[in-house]
Amino acid sequence: MLEIKNLKASINSRDIIKGLDITIKPGELHAIMGPNGSGKSTLANVLSGKNGYHISGVIQYKGKNLIEIPVDERAQKGIFLAFQYPTEIPGVNTNNFLKTSLNKVRKSKGEKELDTLTFLKIVKEKSAELGIDEKILSRQLNVGFSGGEKKKNEILQMKILDPSFMILDETDSGLDIDALKTIANGVNSSRDKKKSFLVITHYQRLLNYIKPDFVHVLSDGKIVKSGGMELAVELEKTGYKKIK
Amino acid sequence: MKNQNINTLEDYKYGFTTDIESIRAPKGLSENSIKFISKMKKEPQWMLDWRLKAFNRLKNLKEPNWQKPKYPKINYQDLYYYSAPKSASEKPKSLDEVDPKLIETYKKLGIPLNEQKRLSGVAVDAVFDSVSVATTYKEELTKKGIIFCSISEAIRNHPDLVKKYLGSVIPLTDHYFATLNSAVFTDGSFVYIPPKVRCPMELSTYFRINASETGQFERTLIIADKGSYVSYLEGCTAPMRDENQLHAANVELVALDDAEIKYSTVQNWYPGDKDGVGGIYNFVTKRGACRGKNSKISWTQVETGSAITWKYPSCILQGDNSVGEFYSIAITNNHQKADTGTKMIHLGKNTKSKIISKGISAGQADNTYRGLVDIGKNASNSRNFTQCDSLLMGNKCGAHTVPYIKNKNSSSTVEHEATTSKINDEQLFYCNQRGMNQEEAVSLIVNGFCKEVLQQLPMEFAVEAQKLVGISLEGSVG
Secondary structure, three states: OEEEEEEEEEEOOEEEEEEEEEEEOOOOEEEEEOOOOOOHHHHHHHHHOOOOOEEEEEEEEOOEEOOOOOHHHHHHOOEEEEOOOOOOOOOOEHHHHHHHHHHHHHHHOOOOOOOHHHHHHHHHHHHHHHOOOHHHHHOEOOOOOOHHHHHHHHHHHHHHHOOOEEEEEOOOOOOOHHHHHHHHHHHHHHOOOOOEEEEEEOOHHHHHHHOOOEEEEEEOOEEEEEEOHHHHHHHHHHOOOOOO | OOOOOOOOOOOOOOOOOOOOOEEEOOOOOOHHHHHHHHHHOOOOHHHHHHHHHHHHHHOOOOOOOOOOOOOOOOOHHHOEOOEEEHHHOOOOOOHHHOOHHHHHHHHHOOOOOOHHHOOOOEEEEEEEOOEEEEEOOHHHHHHOOOEEEEHHHHHHHOHHHHHHHOOOOOOOOOOHHHHHHHHHOOOOEEEEEOOOOEOOOEEEEEEEOOOOOEOEOOEEEEEEOOOOEEEEEEEEEOOOOOOEEEEOOEEEEEEOOOOEEEEEEEEOOOOOOOOOOOEEEEEEEEEEEEOOOOOEEEEEEEEOOOOEEEEOOEEEEOOOOOEEEEEEEEEEOOOOEEEEOOEEEEOOOOOEEEEEEEEEEOOOOEEEEEEEEEEOOOOOOOEEEEEEEEEEOOOOOEEEEEEEEEEOOOOOEEEEEEEEEEOOHHHHHHHHHOOOOHHHHHHHHHHHHOHHHHOOOOHHHHHHHHHHHHHHOOOOOO
8 A cells, every 4th residue: 555665854954754654554553653743744754745844755645656646646546644733725615625525536437426415415324424513624725623623524525535544643641431432433433344444643542443453663764663552551661762 | 908818717707808999098098088978978067177177176186105025017008998898979868779789798797688587686786897787677666867978978967966976075176086086987876865765675886997098087966965875886897908097986975864775796707817918907996985974884795706816895984973894805816916905084973983994915926904083082982893804825925914093082992813834734634634625725715714705795785705715826835
């Protein structure tokens, strides 16, 4: 699915990712943990193609080098980023936004664009499945949303767009236990043999619900340790300092 | 005729010209050219006298120069004040007689004149250069007593109404461009809605400047008699030429007791090329009088075209409890300039006005909101709410908000809110990450920014306007 080799990324001549290797196979869920400022969000941005970074190394996605491919095409190819801080877009209805988005993705796959009725049916289904109130979708995109609503909206979008590689950037931060379960439910119900996840988190909490196949510790732009769930448990006890 | 290398035709899809023989007035502004216009239009003597009075007045007037966008001096002797497709000199009696080339042009513009093919419920009066070509749906409207025809026809067939109301909102002596229009106006629409009639369809005019070196001076007069309602739309395009063309229209609206007029404009005149060569000077005077009690006039404008847009669709709130509204989107890209806004003159008691202005500036464009809210000393318990939002794209463009507020009545209130923002990279990234390209993302964000205004447009035009918003800003984000 995704193969990253010797990835380096800098912004304004400041090095942030300093030689990172990771291989994610179809069906796997990898968790990335690490202290603040270790480069976790930069990794999420770089994988989804955000402008402004100077990048070297290789990012192979489904056998193709991603580095030259713009953000929107990556999204159409099935890369999804659940944002840490979803931005507000005033005046834009969330349903309309999502319908435009879904139809862009469908079109790029050669599928027929959906009319509004069919789209709303899908929305109803998926939001019921996740136990998310679909009313948030009739509001302006993220405007006046609570922290929890923003994150739920990200997961609902993820469910509806049905991508193949999903990056969750601290989606669990600041959530109460019910919201956390909703997010975990969204991830677990999306897991299958063909889909992969990269879950960025500070805490073991979310990982208790979604059971990662691998846990990596990112520190100062490099992966310093990899393991299974036991690594997350250890981190929770000892903190990051010991790992360094 | 100047020609230009039209290599940017794809940017402005209305930039084609139609090869139609035209009849023109003698070049230049003179008593003779005014007489020529009046004669071509078979006008009665009183109309010619009115024009000449305006012309005499004009000699003592100077062009205003307080606006922000400056423009090179216009040589008024170098313009043609009348240009008509030759085949229209005998006005066609039915659509079958309309020059097929004209029909073709309108098809290109997406205005099917042919009644069968038309969007349902919109009656169209089409003005090509200076002559109104055909008015659809006339019969159906006539049954209700509604008059919807070209102003030239109205002058001949409904002289009493025209005499009573023409110049009653924009006087002959108003200002240079308005007075120029009064002297040389060529065509435009006339609407009269009888008492208690609700006009059953959207009325619409489509303006097009085709001939070169031609000014377009249309005149529109809409009267909503007591208790009536009408919604009126105008759309405008022009071919691409490397000269600047002047468009100086006058629009007068009169709403009597309990009447309502909704006037919507989608203005997409040729804006000039990327380097600011050519384009229309859109210097227009639009004014509505809420003459009766409980009357209402609502202006909605989507201004995306023209090299310079300079206009202030205004409301004179004379009747007690009357309401004036102004909803505006002004988009300027490349070297376009806009100085636009409104005037709300509160004279009656309990009058209300609302101003929502959205200015979007990209490229090296400059966008000014200028507006006056004037609450007279007798306008007790009156209220105004103004909201001016500016959106900047890039760092070479400008946005300015210039509100003038005069409140002479202590029981009245005026509120003014203004914001200036930039499209931020996070918003663009978010849209991109959901599969939209840069242009789709900009269009989506800007349409969101303009939503309150777009909502005011009649449905089928709202869709067009949304597309136009996107197209106007293409290439504005690198």
